[in-house]
Amino acid sequence: MGQYFDSEPSVTSARRVVELVLPDLHLELTTDRGVFSADQVDSGSKLLLLDGPTPTPGDRTLVDVGCGYGPITMALAKRNPDATVYGVDVNERARALCVENAEAAGLSNVRVISPDEWPDEVVIDRVWSNPPIRVGKAALHELSLTWLGRLGPDGSAHFVVQKHLGADSLHAWLEREGFSVNRRGSRKAFRLLDITPG
Ligand SMILES: C[S@@+](CC[C@H](N)C(=O)[O-])C[C@H]1O[C@@H](n2cnc3c(N)ncnc32)[C@H](O)[C@@H]1O
Numbered sequence: 075m076g077q078y079f080d081s082e083p084s085v086t087s088a089r090r091v092v093e094l095v096l097p098d099l100h101l102e103l104t105t106d107r108g109v110f111s112a113d114q115v116d117s118g119s120k121l122l123l124l125d126g127p128t129p130t131p132g133d134r135t136l137v138d139v140g141c142g143y144g145p146i147t148m149a150l151a152k153r154n155p156d157a158t159v160y161g162v163d164v165n166e167r168a169r170a171l172c173v174e175n176a177e178a179a180g181l182s183n184v185r186v187i188s189p190d191e192w193p194d195e196v197v198i199d200r201v202w203s204n205p206p207i208r209v210g211k212a213a214l215h216e217l218s219l220t221w222l223g224r225l226g227p228d229g230s231a232h233f234v235v236q237k238h239l240g241a242d243s244l245h246a247w248l249e250r251e252g253f254s255v256n257r258r259g260s261r262k263a264f265r266l267l268d269i270t271p272g
Contacts, residue, residue, distance in 0.1 A: 080164075101148055110140075129154050143168055148175055159184050198225050
């Protein structure tokens with residue numbers, strides 16, 4: 075049995091459509107086996123979109139780290155029509171779905187890339203992420219440092235992490251690494267963390 079973060083899922087395809095319903099938008103998104111939370115929009119991602127920060131006028135570059143089939147990417151692109159939203163994922167099937175979902179929603183400001191395709195010269199205004207905790211602590215830390223290191227001086231990152239998957243230990247580690255971390259909220263099984271360069 076493969077993992078949702080495999081680069082090329084081996085499970086047979088079984089596509090379906092799920093709904094992303096938020097107060098300000100309603101989207102139908104295509105998902106598939108072999109990608110994270112294929113049966114419904116993950117409740118952590120939905121919470122991040124409900125309680126995360128409102129758009130900052132002037133933002134140009136937003137990144138959804140670990141975009142999956144794209145619920146966060148699509149919502150950001152709809153809410154920030156003047157920004158370019160990068161959906162980044164290691165999972166090829168997830169990336170293909172994210173491209174398809176952006177096209178179906180008419181969102182021309184979405185770019186979907188693998189992590190190694192990031193254009194190094196681009197400075198990021200906001201990172202949003204439901205990060206892949208299950209890759210293990212070392213890989214999660216490396217991924218966090220990579221993307222947080224690309225934020226501009228006024229940039230910020232917004233993570234949703236399940237409490238029982240180590241949200242508080244990630245929070246403490248980020249502070250030890252010199253970032254400022256504010257717990258925006260704690261609802262249901264999740265914590266929302268706002269992270270800024272220290
Ligand atoms: C918790 S899931 C969230 C997916 C999506 N944002 C959602 O809400 O449905 C984390 C995602 O991170 C991806 N991922 C794993 N390792 C990664 C890495 N090194 N860089 C970027 N994405 C990664 C996984 O493939 C998975 O799609």
